[in-house]
Amino acid sequence: MDLLVTYDVETATTEGQRRLRKVAKICEAYGHRVQKSVFEVVCRETDKAHLVRALQEAINPTQDSIRIYRLPTHALDDIEHLGKPRQVDPRGALVI
Template sequence: MDLLVTYDVETTTPAGERRLRKVAKICEGYGHRVQKSVFEVVCRDADKVKLVAAIEAVIDPARDSVRIYRLPAMALDDVEHLGRPRAMDPRGPFVI
């Protein structure tokens, strides 16, 4: 499945900064960063469950916001992109 993951983590405290780094690290393990707080993810249903659980374990739901958009099949193959060239193919090899 194709996902778009976006997050906004409150960073006015050291704890918030740590949560932000943890959320970013989790997302880096599942997809490609396309902007500072935006990731394109191609995964299976089981991987999505693990991704959601990992993020839920880190964020403060009263202060942070994470949105996971499930896109139509192969939607990431048909992205109109302006500006700097796309650095990664979302379906290409993924090395951690």
């Protein structure tokens, strides 16, 4: 499945900055960063369940927000892009 993961983590506190780094590391393990707080993810249903669980454990639900958009199959193959070219293929190898 194709996913778009976006997040907004409170960073005014040291704890919030730690949560931000943790959320970013979790997302990097599952997909490719395409903007500062945006990741493209190609995964299986079981991988998505692990991703969601890890993110839920990492955030403070009263201060942070994560949005996971489930896209149509192969939607990441047909993206209109403006500006700096895409650096990675969303279906390419994921190096952690």
